Amino acid sequence: MFKRKKPKQHAGFRKETWQLTLLAVPAAVWYCLFCYLPMFGVVFAFKNFKARPGEGLFKNLFVNSPWVGLDNFSFLIRSSDMPDIMFNTLFYNVVFLITGIVIPVFLAILLTEVHGRTFSGMVQMILLLPYFLSWVIVGYCLYGFLATDEGQINHVLKIFGAQAVQWYQSPQYWRGILIGIGIWKSMGYSMIIYMCAITAIDRSLYESAALDGAGFFDRVFNITLPQLRTTITTIFILNIGSILTSDFGLFYQVPLDSNSLQPVTQTLDVYVYKALMQQANFSYSSAASFLQSSVGCLLLIISYLIINRMNRDDA
Amino acid sequence: MKDMKNRRFIYYVTVCSIIMLACLDALMLGGCSENTASDNDGDGIRLRVVTYDNGNVPLDAKKVIAAANEVSQQKIGVTVDLEFQPSDKIDLMMASGEYYDMVFTSSFVNRFDKNASEELYYDITELVREETPDLYRIIGDYWDCAKIDGHIYGVPTLKDMGSENMFRLNSDYFEREKGMKIPERMDFADIEPYLKAYKEDHPSEYPLEMSKGGAAGYLNFLERIVNPIVVIPYTAEGEKPRAIAFWDSEELMNRFRLLHKWYMAGYIHPDAATIDSTAADKTIPVRWGVAWKGYQGYSNPSDWGFNVKTSIYDGPYISRTSEQGAMFGICAACDEEHAKACLKYLELLGTDRKFRDILGYGIEGTHFEYLPNGTVLRLKTGQDRYNTRLYLTGSVVNASVESVSTDFLADPNQWEGVYEEYRTDGIYSRTNGFTYDQTPKEDIITALQAIYSDYAAELRTGTSDPDEVIPKMRKRMKAAGMDELLEDINSKLDEWIE
Known part of the structure; x- marks a missing residue:
């Protein structure tokens, strides 16, 4: 931000701003230590890692383990249902990409229109609360509703004389359930980001629009949404980077790893976990995450370039 | 005035960075220092022994191990740091090449055949015969399940073998x-x-x-x-x-x-x-x-x-699978002295009943007591604070047999009957x-x-x-x-x- 106030300066190190640059040091150190330094680990994906006990990691990795090229990726291709797994991963991520923007924006707009402070605070808190629950807890709470014998939903169904449903053996319902749960858990958190962006919008725009006779929808579509565009683009770009990564907790813990639900819950992360749970093979798991990260990185760069082309200001 | 503000600001940032780096250092060093636990410690050899337990580390483990160490130090000059780790931690430890002296290995946790064929364990074929003949004798035919291409890579624990x-x-x-x-x-x-x-x-x-x-x-x-x-x-x-x-x-x-x-x-x-x-x-x-x-x-x-x-x-x-129900493997990176100490320790567990009962049941009088017929009864403290399964800490056959209550006594010579049954009724694998x-x-x-x-x-x-x-x-x-x-x-x- 400070750069904008001194438009004549070029980006980079300047005598007047070096204290501010210094502020970035802790973050830079953190990124170096935990993100750039361990990057040599991609080597795992191309080696047949065999550790000899008592020898250092570097010697084990670089000297003791042979190069195997792309062999470590073959277990991903071996599975004949890789297309289904990829479909699930992309399907859920695209749905979450869209709903993860539309619903929180919608909620944020609604909430800023609420003027009662207590009420708005309470709604915010209720929406935010699920974000802090762990997936394991969410999974068991859901089990409380969906259990065949003791579950609340089947109790209600029985009252109306309907047959009890074996929820954990009925995959047809689970795409909806998983998407619902996923949105329920994350929407409060993303909503806060948009609410901050909305409060930063200049109020006088709304006032003058109201004076000119603009209704609620006119104001939303002509002021709020255009002003939010930068924030939405940023979030979109950030999320597209993890398009092949799925929330393991949502797809493994919430359905309690039920076998029948596998056709709708198997995403790439779940598959990798299941495949490697018994094997403890570092090379295979780094091959899988290398694939995820590189696809994510590629998409991120592409979408950044596209958006940059479309509007230089947003990106 | 502005200068002073700046200076103070720089001062804060520097202090903050130093504190952060110091914390990181402490973390890293803390992580490293664990590895030094298995060094020689003055008058005896200290071994890092890792056994398996699925999440239930006995509460009194430290006390019991200290009591066992006193005895073993006196008898063979070896003491142990016994760790109870869940299966995935052991897998990770093996896969990352961490140092240990002896580890629980079997057909179901920390798979013996896989690790032994990758030569992660010490080849004890010669050593066990020369250094611990008693151990070699009591295990007898069951050594076969610890062999890969004729070499012995582990010590089977005598327990229910079928x-x-x-x-x-x-x-x-x-x-x-x-x-x-x-x-x-x-x-x-x-x-x-x-x-x-x-x-x-x-x-x-x-x-x-x-x-x-x-x-x-x-x-x-x-x-x-x-x-x-x-x-x-x-x-x-x-x-x-x-x-x-x-x-x-x-x-x-x-x-x-x-x-x-x-x-x-x-x-x-x-x-x-x-x-x-x-x-x-x-x-x-x-x-x-x-x-x-x-x-x-x-x-x-x-x-x-x-x-x-x-x-x-x-x-x-x-079968090989059932015989490999519990074993101990010695780390391939051990020097001969440590490998010998491991074998000596297992030999003591396999031959000295009083010593074996300490790691198996706890401290006499606190965790368990001997009943008149020679069996063992776990006391309340023992049931709550040191209730670990016998095969995790060494020979089961050499430990005293457990009775579940004073009026429901077990046969103290139970194992002879069990091994007799294996000989007569056992269904043996042809492979x-x-x-x-x-x-x-x-x-x-x-x-x-x-x-x-x-x-x-x-x-x-x-x-x-x-x-x-x-x-x-x-x-x-x-x-x-x-x-x-x-x-x-x-x-x-x-x-x-x-």
Whole structure:
């Protein structure tokens, strides 16, 4: 931000701003230590890692383990249902990409229109609360509703004389359930980001629009949404980077790893976990995450370039 | 004035950065310092021993180990740092090359055959004969299960070497109330009338214990080459053993069908495939068990609230897998001195009963007491604070036998009877000694494991109909290279037989 106030300066190190640059040091150190330094680990994906006990990691990795090229990726291709797994991963991520923007924006707009402070605070808190629950807890709470014998939903169904449903053996319902749960858990958190962006919008725009006779929808579509565009683009770009990564907790813990639900819950992360749970093979798991990260990185760069082309200001 | 502000600001930032770096340093050093625990410590050798425990580290472990160390220091000059680690931690430790002296290894946790064929363990073929002849003698024929290409890479723990599967029934209900007889042995299918009787009396309960892991030891009647996908059925003399996919075992399929029938009849909980544990529900009248003749641990009435009788339906099956139920492997990176110390320590555990009982049951008077007939009774403190299974800490046969209460005494010479039964009634594997090196086909096996886990829980709990599910699974597994794997195993098996 400070750069904008001194438009004549070029980006980079300047005598007047070096204290501010210094502020970035802790973050830079953190990124170096935990993100750039361990990057040599991609080597795992191309080696047949065999550790000899008592020898250092570097010697084990670089000297003791042979190069195997792309062999470590073959277990991903071996599975004949890789297309289904990829479909699930992309399907859920695209749905979450869209709903993860539309619903929180919608909620944020609604909430800023609420003027009662207590009420708005309470709604915010209720929406935010699920974000802090762990997936394991969410999974068991859901089990409380969906259990065949003791579950609340089947109790209600029985009252109306309907047959009890074996929820954990009925995959047809689970795409909806998983998407619902996923949105329920994350929407409060993303909503806060948009609410901050909305409060930063200049109020006088709304006032003058109201004076000119603009209704609620006119104001939303002509002021709020255009002003939010930068924030939405940023979030979109950030999320597209993890398009092949799925929330393991949502797809493994919430359905309690039920076998029948596998056709709708198997995403790439779940598959990798299941495949490697018994094997403890570092090379295979780094091959899988290398694939995820590189696809994510590629998409991120592409979408950044596209958006940059479309509007230089947003990106 | 502005200058001073700036200076103060810089001062703050610097201090903050230094504190942060110091914290990081402390973390890193803290992580490293663990490795130095197994150094020589003055007058004796200190060993880092890692054993397995699925999440329940005994509360009094430190005290008990200290007591054991006093004795072992005096007798052989060796002390241990005994750690209880869950299975995935041990796998990680092995895969990352962390240093240890001795580790729990077996056919089901920290797989011995895989690690030994990668030479992660010390070759003790010569050492054990020269340094610890007593240990070598007491293990006798069972050394075979620790051999890879004729070399010994581990020390088998003497315990129940075959697997016997049993039903544990509420005898108060079945015998006294219903007048049904519980025989000492029965067939798998014979349990049905008991389940039916209970269900008729208690329509809203589920008489057969079942959780997502399935019945305890449900694959024990097959020898597992690639657990649990490729198996070798026990064959009669003269028949040629062959590795087959598990679905080709007619016996296993019949059991899956029976379980499904029982599931549909309401004998098994409808959500069994998603339930982690049934331990909290004490009312279940029919449970599964894997133990040996005379084992009392399942039968303590004060644990269950009713008398329990066991009825064996399988076994004893004796194979490489069952013999490898518990072992210790010595780290390949050990120097000879440490390797010797490990063997000496295991020898002491295998020959000195008083010493063995410390690691097994705790401190005499605090955790357990000796009963007049020579068996051991765990005291309340012992049950709460040091209740670990015997095979995790060394020889089971050399430990005193446990009685579950003063008026329900165990036979102190129980093991002689058990080993006698193995000799007379044991069903022995014809392929004992055969190991399959999984490394070249690891990508296929990994893919197969993932497919298997898509169906396993529902198959073994009876939730799904095997005749419906197995064809689907077979199709997927064939596509992932099942035939290639079977062919490879069978050609290796043929070579081995010749």
